[in-house]
Every structure is written in C-alpha cells, then in structure tokens.
Amino acid sequence: MATVYEPRRVGLADALRTARRVADQHYGIWSWIATVDHKRIGIMYGVTAFLFFLAGGVEALLLRTQLIVPNAGVLNADQYNRILTMHGTTMVFLVVMPLSAAFFNLMIPLMIGARDVAFPRLNAFSYWVFLGGGIFMNISFFTKDIFSGQLGAPDCGWFCYSTLSSKAFSPGHGVDFWALGLQILGVASLASGFNFIVTILNMRAPGMTLFRMPLFVWMTLVTSFLLIFAMPVIAVALFELLFDRLFDANFFNPDKGGNPLLWQHMFWLFGHPEVYILILPAMGIVSEILPTFSRKPLFGYPFVVFSGIAIGFMSWGVWVHHMYTTGLGTVANSAFGISTILIGVPTGVKIFNWLATMWGGSLNLKAPMMFAVGFVAMFTIGGLSGVTHSVVPSDYQQQDTYYVVAHFHYVLFGGSIFALFGGVYYWFPKFTGKLLNDTVGQVHFWLMLIGFNLTFFPMHISGLLGMPRRIYTYSGENGWDLWNLMSTIGAFTIATSILIFIINVVFSLRRGEKSSEDPWDGRTLEWTIPSPPPHYNFEKIPTVHSRDAFWHEKYTEDAEGRPVPVVAGAANGHEEEGHEDHGGHGIHMPSPSYFPLLAALGFPIMATGFIYDFALVAVGAAVLFVGIYGWALEPPAEEEEGQA
Amino acid sequence: MTQAAATSHLETSTGLDNRKLLMWLFLGSECLFFGSLIAAYLLYRDRGTGPPCPSDCAFDGVQYEGLFDIPFTSVSAFVLLMSSVSMVLALAAIQRGNVRGMQIWLFTTATLGLLFISGQAFEFTEFNHEGLSLSTNLFGTTFFVLTGFHGAHVTIGVLILLSLFTVSLQGRIQQKDSLNVELAGLYWHFVDIVWIVIFTLIYLIQP
Numbered sequence: 001m002a003t004v005y006e007p008r009r010v011g012l013a014d015a016l017r018t019a020r021r022v023a024d025q026h027y028g029i030w031s032w033i034a035t036v037d038h039k040r041i042g043i044m045y046g047v048t049a050f051l052f053f054l055a056g057g058v059e060a061l062l063l064r065t066q067l068i069v070p071n072a073g074v075l076n077a078d079q080y081n082r083i084l085t086m087h088g089t090t091m092v093f094l095v096v097m098p099l100s101a102a103f104f105n106l107m108i109p110l111m112i113g114a115r116d117v118a119f120p121r122l123n124a125f126s127y128w129v130f131l132g133g134g135i136f137m138n139i140s141f142f143t144k145d146i147f148s149g150q151l152g153a154p155d156c157g158w159f160c161y162s163t164l165s166s167k168a169f170s171p172g173h174g175v176d177f178w179a180l181g182l183q184i185l186g187v188a189s190l191a192s193g194f195n196f197i198v199t200i201l202n203m204r205a206p207g208m209t210l211f212r213m214p215l216f217v218w219m220t221l222v223t224s225f226l227l228i229f230a231m232p233v234i235a236v237a238l239f240e241l242l243f244d245r246l247f248d249a250n251f252f253n254p255d256k257g258g259n260p261l262l263w264q265h266m267f268w269l270f271g272h273p274e275v276y277i278l279i280l281p282a283m284g285i286v287s288e289i290l291p292t293f294s295r296k297p298l299f300g301y302p303f304v305v306f307s308g309i310a311i312g313f314m315s316w317g318v319w320v321h322h323m324y325t326t327g328l329g330t331v332a333n334s335a336f337g338i339s340t341i342l343i344g345v346p347t348g349v350k351i352f353n354w355l356a357t358m359w360g361g362s363l364n365l366k367a368p369m370m371f372a373v374g375f376v377a378m379f380t381i382g383g384l385s386g387v388t389h390s391v392v393p394s395d396y397q398q399q400d401t402y403y404v405v406a407h408f409h410y411v412l413f414g415g416s417i418f419a420l421f422g423g424v425y426y427w428f429p430k431f432t433g434k435l436l437n438d439t440v441g442q443v444h445f446w447l448m449l450i451g452f453n454l455t456f457f458p459m460h461i462s463g464l465l466g467m468p469r470r471i472y473t474y475s476g477e478n479g480w481d482l483w484n485l486m487s488t489i490g491a492f493t494i495a496t497s498i499l500i501f502i503i504n505v506v507f508s509l510r511r512g513e514k515s516s517e518d519p520w521d522g523r524t525l526e527w528t529i530p531s532p533p534p535h536y537n538f539e540k541i542p543t544v545h546s547r548d549a550f551w552h553e554k555y556t557e558d559a560e561g562r563p564v565p566v567v568a569g570a571a572n573g574h575e576e577e578g579h580e581d582h583g584g585h586g587i588h589m590p591s592p593s594y595f596p597l598l599a600a601l602g603f604p605i606m607a608t609g610f611i612y613d614f615a616l617v618a619v620g621a622a623v624l625f626v627g628i629y630g631w632a633l634e635p636p637a638e639e640e641e642g643q644a
Numbered sequence: 645m646t647q648a649a650a651t652s653h654l655e656t657s658t659g660l661d662n663r664k665l666l667m668w669l670f671l672g673s674e675c676l677f678f679g680s681l682i683a684a685y686l687l688y689r690d691r692g693t694g695p696p697c698p699s700d701c702a703f704d705g706v707q708y709e710g711l712f713d714i715p716f717t718s719v720s721a722f723v724l725l726m727s728s729v730s731m732v733l734a735l736a737a738i739q740r741g742n743v744r745g746m747q748i749w750l751f752t753t754a755t756l757g758l759l760f761i762s763g764q765a766f767e768f769t770e771f772n773h774e775g776l777s778l779s780t781n782l783f784g785t786t787f788f789v790l791t792g793f794h795g796a797h798v799t800i801g802v803l804i805l806l807s808l809f810t811v812s813l814q815g816r817i818q819q820k821d822s823l824n825v826e827l828a829g830l831y832w833h834f835v836d837i838v839w840i841v842i843f844t845l846i847y848l849i850q851p
Contacts, residue, residue: 118666119662119666190673194669194673197669198669201657201658201660202656202660202665203656203657203662204657228670229672229673231673232673232674232677233676233677233680235677236677236681236684237680239789243789247779248779249778249785249788249789250782251684251785251786256785257691258688258782258785259687259688266680632807633811
C-alpha cells in the first residue's frame with residue numbers, strides 16, 4: 001500500500017506527532033480544535049450558527065422594539081440602519097447557510113454510507129474560515145465608541161446597493177467590514193461546496209446509486225453546485241466594491257461613468273441562487289422527515305429530485321425580479337416575470353409531493369413532524385406571496401414595502417428555520433444519544449408558529465397599506481400602528497419559543513430519555529449505527545440494495561402494500577454479511593490537524609490589514625501560506641506501522 | 645482497508661480521483677469568477693472612456709493612441725502559451741517515471757510564467773507613466789482589475805510549480821505521485837486559456 005513519507009526533520013515530526021496524539025484522544029478542547037471528524041465539525045457549525053442566530057434574533061428584537069409604536073426612541077436612524085444591516089446579513093450568511101452546512105456535515109457521510117467526507121481537513125478549514133468571517137463581521141460593531149451609542153457596523157442593508165455603499169455615503173469602515181467579511185465567508189462556502197460535491201459523487205457506499213440517495217443528499221448536491229457557481233459572482237462584486245472603496249476605482253462611480261446597476265445585477269445574479277441555497281437544504285430535511293413520520297416512502301421521488309435540479313438551473317434566470325423598478329424595460333421585465341412564474345412550478349410539484357406523502361400515511365405527529373408540516377404550510381404561504389411578486393405591475397406596488405419583508409420571512413423563517421428546527425428534533429438523538437423532550441418540543445412548535453404568524457402576517461397588511469421597508473420610525477397617521485404592534489408582540493413570542501428550545505436542549509442533554517439506534521423507525525442508513533455514532537461511523541461499509549435501504553431491511557410489504565416487519569435474519573434483499581466485530585480497530589481515520597485552523601486564521605488577519613494597515617495583509621498572507629504548506633506536506637492519515 | 649482520508653489510491657464511486665474532481669469543480673467555479681470580471685469589462689468598454697480610439701484621442705490626460713504595445717503583449721502571450729507546452733512535458737515525464745525530466749520542465753514552466761508576470765509588471769508601469777491608473781477612468785479600473793486578477797492567478801501558479809519543484813528535489817515526487825503534477829497542470833492550463841480570452845477581448849478586438 002502507500003508508502004509513508006519519511007519525516008524530514010525529527011524535531012518537527014516528533015512535535016507534530018505529539019500534537020496529533022493529544023488531539024487524537026477524543027476529549028478535551030484540543031481534540032475539538034484539531035478535529036477533522038465530520039460529526040464534530042457539524043456540531044461546531046450548528047452551535048456557532050445557533051449563537052449567531054441568537055445575536056441576529058436580539059438585533060431583530062431591537063428593531064421590533066423601535067417599531068412598536070410610532071416615533072419610538074429606542075434606536076436612532078443610524079443605529080437602526082446598522083442593526084438592520086447586521087440582522088439581515090447575520091441571518092442569511094451566519095445562520096441559515098451554516099445551519100444547513102451543519103446538517104451537510106452531520107448527515108451526508110452517514111446517509112451515503114461513508115466514514116467521512118472526501119476532504120476532512122478542507123472541511124475543518126471551512127468551519128474555521130466561517131467562524132473567523134462571522135466574528136470579523138460582528139467586530140465591526142465595536143469599531144466606534146459603542147458606549148456612547150456609536151455603532152461601527154455596516155449601514156447599507158444586506159444587499160448593500162451602490163451608491164449607498166460608496167465612501168461618500170458610507171464613510172467609516174462598516175461597509176469594508178461587510179464586504180471583507182462576506183468575502184471570507186465566501187471562501188468557507190466555496191470550500192464546503194467543493195467538498196460535498198466530491199463527497200456525494202465519489203464516496204457513496206456500494207450500491208448507493210444516485211437515484212437511491214436520500215432526498216437530503218440530493219438537495220445538498222444541488223445546493224453545493226449553486227454555491228460553487230454563485231459565490232464567485234458575489235466575490236467579484238465584492239472585489240469591485242472593495243477596489244472602489246480602498247483604491248478609488250470607478251466600478252460603481254457614476255461620476256466616471258460607472259453604473260450602480262451593475263452592482264444590483266451581480267448581487268442578484270448571486271442573490272437569487274442564494275435564495276435557493278437557503279431553501280433547498282430545508283426542503284431536503286423535510287423530505288426526510290415526512291416519509292419517516294408518515295411511514296410511507298416519499299411520493300414521486302424522481303419528481304422531487306428533478307424539481308430540485310430544475311429549481312437549481314432556473315434560479316440563474318430570475319434575478320431581475322428583484323429589479324423590476326430599476327427601469328430595465330418591458331421586455332426584460334416580462335421575460336423575467338415569466339421565468340419567475342415558471343420557477344414556481346417545480347416548487348409547487350414538491351409541495352404536492354409532500355402532501356401526497358402524508359396522504360393516507362399513518363402520521364406520527366412528533367415534534368420533528370410538526371415542524372416539517374409547519375414548514376410545508378408556511379412555505380406555501382411564502383411561495384404564494386412570491387408568485388404575486390413575479391407579476392410586474394403588482395410588484396411595482398409591493399417593491400420596498402413590508403409586503404416583501406413578509407414574503408421572504410415566510411420562506412426563510414417559516415420555510416428554512418422551521419425545517420432546520422425540524423432537523424434538530426429529528427437528528428438530535430442520533431448525535432447525542434438523547435431524545436429531545438417531545439412535549440416541550442410541541443410547546444416550542446406551537447409558540448413559534450403562533451409567534452411567527454403574529455409577527456409576519458400583519459406585515460403583508462402594513463406593506464399593502466404602503467409602509468416602506470427599512471424605515472426606522474413612522475408617523476401615527478398612516479394606520480400602521482396596530483399591525484406594527486402585533487408584529488412586535490409576535491417577535492417576542494418567537495423569542496420565548498426559542499428560550500423554551502434552549503431549555504429543552506439543556507434539560508434533555510442532562511436528563512433526557514436515552515435514544516436507541518433507531519428512535520423514529522427511520523428509513524435511511526444513519527439509523528443503522530449506534531447513537532451517538534462511533535467516530536468511524538460504520539464498522540463495516542454497508543451495501544445498499546434499494547432506496548430507503550434501512551426500511552427495506554426492516555419491513556416487507558403484504559398483498560395490500562402495507563409494511564410488514566421482516567422476521568429477524570430473513571432480510572428482504574439483504575444478505576446478512578458476517579459482521580467483523582473489531583471495535584473499530586484497523587479502520588484508518590484521517591488524523592487530526594491544526595493546519596486548517598492556522599490557514600483559516602490568515603483570512604481575518606488579512607482583512608483587518610486591508611482596513612487598517614497593509615502590513616497586516618502580509619502577516620495574514622504569511623499565516624495562510626504557512627498553514628497551507630504545513631497542510632500540504634503533512635500526510636493526511638497517520639498509518640500504523642506494518643499496515644502501510 | 646477502506647480509508648476515509650483524502651488519499652489518492654481510493655476506489656471512488658465515479659472512478660475519478662477525489663482531488664481531480666475537486667480541481668475540475670474549482671476550475672468550473674473560476675469560470676464564473678473570470679466571467680464576472682470580463683462581463684464588467686465588456687459592459688464598460690463602449691462607454692467612450694476607454695482606448696483605443698481610431699485616431700488621436702486622449703481622455704483624462706491619457707494618450708490612448710498606441711497605448712497598447714500589441715507586439716510586446718503578443719510575445720508575452722506566446723511565452724505563456726509555451727509554458728503550457730512545457731507543463732505537458734513535465735507531466736509526461738513524471739508519468740513515465742522520469743523525475744529529472746519533470747524537474748527540468750517544471751522549472752521551465754515556472755520561468756516562463758515569471759517571464760509573463762514580468763511583462764505584465766512592465767506593461768502596468770508603462771501605463772502608469774502614461775497617466776493611466778486604477779482610478780483614472782472606467783478603462784483603467786476594469787483593465788487593471790481584470791488583468792491584475794489574472795496576473796495574481798499566474799503568480800499563484802508559479803508558486804505551486806516552484807513548490808512542486810522544491811519538493812521533487814527532496815525526491816518526494818515519484819511516478820505514483822504524478823497526480824500532483826497533473827493537478828498543477830490543470831490549473832496552469834486553465835489560467836492560460838483565460839489569458840487567451842482576455843488577450844483577445846482586450847487587445848485584439850478593440851472597439
């Protein structure tokens with residue numbers, strides 16, 4: 001087999017080996033910092049994103065408190081703009097995307113029957129880059145005198161339209177932090193996009209053909225392709241913005257003929273695939289939960305898969321519906337109006353497939369299922385208001401009103417966040433060995449559902465009554481008071497439900513009911529292994545014979561097509577392959593490594609340098625350089641003597 | 645023993661090596677990166693602030709007539725194209741187990757790349773002397789950023805090639821490691837192809 005590289009310098013090699021041994025023990029802080037285990041990285045992604053969710057949530061509460069009555073004095077206009085920008089940016093880039101990434105990390109190798117992702121160290125690198133980018137972005141708050149109420153955060157909205165983002169209108173460093181922070185987060189997204197495409201295409205267990213893959217794996221694949229093609233577009237837009245701000249270039253400078261609309265085109269050419277980057281993983285999660293809790297296979301599996309792929313392709317051809325009012329002309333508006341109406345079709349197909357999956361099933365309304373059903377209902381409302389935006393004349397009325405805010409919160413909160421919480425309730429026992437308390441989960445669900453609708457449904461009305469987005473206060477004469485009051489009460493209701501969730505997690509981790517391998521009578525491979533899974537996942541790589549592989553091991557069908565448990569030992573289409581019980585010995589797992597963290601550290605240092613002192617850019621580049629070289633030169637897995 | 649690590653000798657579901665697949669995906673992603681930069685250049689090209697004009701034109705204090713030294717840049721483009729040839733030869737050498745040959749051709753490729761970079765540095769300085777900078781006008785902005793990002797890619801390529809060369813001097817690249825050279829080659833050829841597009845669009849097809 002492979003030869004081991006001879007250690008070049010004994011001192012360094014010894015030090016490395018010791019460091020690895022420390023990290024190889026599966027406890028202690030260092031074992032987490034150097035980990036390349038996809039499950040641990042997934043947990044770190046999830047916990048970090050949840051902390052950012054709390055930050056973004058507090059920002060939302062501040063905004064809602066300011067809007068509770070007309071002319072409230074909680075925040076001034078400047079503070080409101082900055083907190084608004086950070087709320088949007090945080091929720092999109094630091095919450096929904098990394099929460100999805102957490103599920104990619106946790107679930108993909110388990111679902112395809114692999115021991116880890118294709119590039120475990122690249123995976124760790126993604127996480128550390130994301131963490132660095134998130135912290136970097138939030139540090140901007142403190143770059144002014146925060147104690148006298150001066151916030152340094154960006155103030156240009158999460159879309160940061162030119163020329164709002166130019167130095168003339170956004171002096172200070174806020175926008176620089178925003179652009180550089182997103183640039184860093186883009187690196188993390190790209191790396192994880194590459195990693196998961198390769199993992200899904202290349203690391204499948206024997207027999208796991210593409211059309212036997214669980215739906216979540218499919219949606220991850222489509223999302224990853226969207227990521228690797230959409231992130232470079234925003235990267236270029238951000239570079240152009242940074243060149244304008246830092247080096248006086250003219251990309252978006254109208255004085256020199258630059259066209260601010262170029263920013264909008266590039267932002268939305270990225271931004272619309274991004275919308276589907278946020279929702280497709282959620283759709284994948286729901287497509288796992290609904291069949292399990294309906295005890296029926298997913299209705300029309302190929303249709304759901306192809307709808308997901310179709311959405312992926314079409315998401316590149318709808319971006320102008322964000323720009324109807326910019327005056328691109330009737331032809332452009334009509335064309336994009338039609339494509340936007342069309343993209344509703346595959347989305348609708350999915351909704352009907354989910355409904356048909358539940359139809360006639362024996363529904364088990366546990367908390368994960370409640371969140372999944374909640375997703376379908378809320379997402380449908382958001383989808384329908386989305387269709388009203390696709391109609392150009394109607395959109396002219398809705399542009400920049402709270403109606404739009406209502407729409408995208410219905411798809412991103414009512415959609416993505418509900419599904420992600422469903423995923424947490426569904427897979428929590430797999431990774432902790434403890435079930436989340438279901439009664440508390442039901443309370444969480446209902447409170448969140450009520451709070452959510454109380455917050456965002458009135459926004460449809462205030463929007464149609466003409467209330468513009470992004471205003472920090474309003475006059476009492478417009479008839480918006482009641483709707484805003486309702487929204488604010490709703491926001492605090494949501495916050496309460498999140499508190500209940502946190503209590504549930506803490507309580508269940510300590511004293512929760514122990515979970516078996518397969519608490520939900522699941523269908524996919526992750527339920528075949530212990531909870532929590534050993535670090536090598538599968539003692540023996542499974543062989544897959546059908547879609548819903550695990551289900552078919554457990555059940556066969558009677559004449560009426562009802563599931564009948566298989567008699568032990570007589571598995572349907574599954575030969576009992578002699579289990580080698582070696583307790584994981586002899587399984588080579590990738591060694592832990594500190595280099596991904598080191599390399600990732602280079603990015604925030606460089607970014608800080610671009611804002612404050614160019615010398616730091618060189619330092620950051622050097623750190624990145626050393627990290628990458630150490631990474632490239634260290635062998636990925638320490639092979640045991642005699643095995644090599 | 646199945647190994648989950650990123651090792652090259654694994655059997656994969658598609659039969660493609662993990663790292664090679666990754667490289668192709670990366671290059672696909674890069675197409676969108678350069679595509680966006682080129683789109684910005686093309687969008688601004690016909691806005692009357694860019695070179696070159698049919699005759700005697702100067703904007704913003706820059707004389708565009710004869711600003712481009714086409715023969716010079718053609719030579720420099722030729723150098724970069726030739727570096728792709730030497731890259732192919734380096735890969736062919738190591739695939740036959742000829743380490744020495746690979747070292748020579750890797751070094752040649754890196755040298756040609758450096759030559760190209762030097763040419764670009766010279767051109768940038770010349771333009772600066774003529775008064776054209778990043779902030780002069782839209783042409784300056786889009787030209788320097790587009791070609792600059794390409795130059796940065798070539799520079800990274802040179803670093804990769806020199807790293808491979810150094811590592812190979814320690815005897816750590818043998819026939820079975822030829823994939824390392826192949827991956828560097830894929831990147832290098834891609835950067836080369838991008839230059840063909842940029843060269844054509846900026847220098848050869850002038851408005």
